[in-house]
Amino acid sequence: MIYVTITAVLLMFIFLLRLAWIKKEMRRLSVQVERFHQGLSGKKVDIALLDKDIEELAGNINQLIDLAVQSNRDRIRSDRELRQAIANMSHDLRTPLTAIIGYTKLLEVSSVTDEKRQEYMSIIRATADRLHTLLHEFFELSLVQSTEYHLKLEPVQINALLWDVLTGFYDQFIENQIVPDLQITDEPLIADVDQSAVERVFENLISNVIRHTTGNVAISLKENEGNILLIIRNQADNLSEQDIDKLFDRFYTADRSRSSRRTGLGLSIAYSLMLKMNGRLTARLQDGCLEMRCEWKRS
Structure with a gap:
């Protein structure tokens, strides 16, 4: 009887001791989470007590911390991009x-002479048309x-569809003295x-x-491993790898000398439309040439 009582007391003591350790560990976790919440620490939580349930809890808390850190980074990046976009x-x-x-x-x-007046009016009309295009592209992108x-x-x-669009650009190709190398398969690609x-x-x-x-321009359309692949390749001596990384960003213009004539929105609009169609639009720089690649899943 005495042995049973001693055993019960010992078990109770061990239970209370473990309960005290668990409560202490929970307080440590709470303090660490509070410090992170207040911005006093950017570290993940750690535990000193080996317990499966507490380890699982700490792991879940650390996952939430990872999500919070990533969310904050995304917010900072979005704020920076928004400020740049507004500028x-x-x-x-302007x-x-x-x-x-x-x-x-x-x-x-x-x-002002009548001749100059006509010249100024012509410039105003062309500039107004450009402004209209800018506003239209801003709206379209949003x-x-x-x-x-x-x-x-x-x-x-x-x-x-590609042939129809290329036909519409015939005059512009001629005007800019561009003779594109066209390699478009006759096999129907749907x-x-x-x-x-x-x-x-x-x-x-x-x-x-355009x-x-x-320099030279090459446009090809073919099947590639079950996908439809369009490649548009042109000489681009003024581009760098840094430009390629930002080519589809909103308002990014690699050629700043022409910034008054383009917004940088066209490629961003094309990129967004490709995503909406479950396709891909990528770019790479190879041997001084810019290569745009559009891919769709073939039906």
């Missing part, structure tokens, strides 16, 4: 507005990147896409090539 947008809008205001004031000068924006995916023959979105992607990529190529 770029302000610059892109430039044509300043030109329009300036030439409007010149029209008010009584000594629309495309919204979660509520959905595309209607249906079977489309990519070959025929993918579930939104036709108008694909047209927009083609137009943005080809427009970018504006900025410094």
Whole structure:
């Protein structure tokens, strides 16, 4: 009887001792979490008591800390990108507005000849058209990147669509003395896409090539391991690997000397549309050439 009592007392003592350790460990965890919450520590929590349940709790807390740290990094990056986007947008809008205001004031000068007046009016109209394009692209990008924006995916023959878009750029190719090397397969390549979105992607990529190529242009369309692969390749002596990493960022313009003529939005719009169609748009720099690659899953 005495032996049983001693055993019970000993077990009770061990239980109370372990309970005290657990409570102490819980207080340690609580203090560590509170320090992290107040920004006094950026470290993960650690435990001194070997207990399966407490180890699992600490692991879950550390996962939440990882998520909080990543969320904070994403917020800081988003804030930085937003500030940069606002600055770029302000610059892109202010430039044509300043030109329009300036030439409007010149029209008010009584000594301006009719010839000069016509020239100023022509410049104002062209600048206003550019401003209209900027505003349209700003709106289009915000629309495309919204979660509520959905595309209607249906079977489309990519070959025929590409030929139609290229035909529309014939005059611009001639004007810029560009003779593209076209390698477009005759095999019908069909993918579930939104036709108008694909047209927009083609137009943005080809427009970018015409504006900025410094040499030859090659456009190919073929099947590649069950995918439809479009490759647009052009000479780009003025680009660097740093430019390639940011090419699809909103408002990024690699060629700053032409920043008054483009917003950097076209490639970002094309990139967002490709994502909406479950496709991929990538870029790489190879041997002084910019290579854009569009991929869709073949139907």
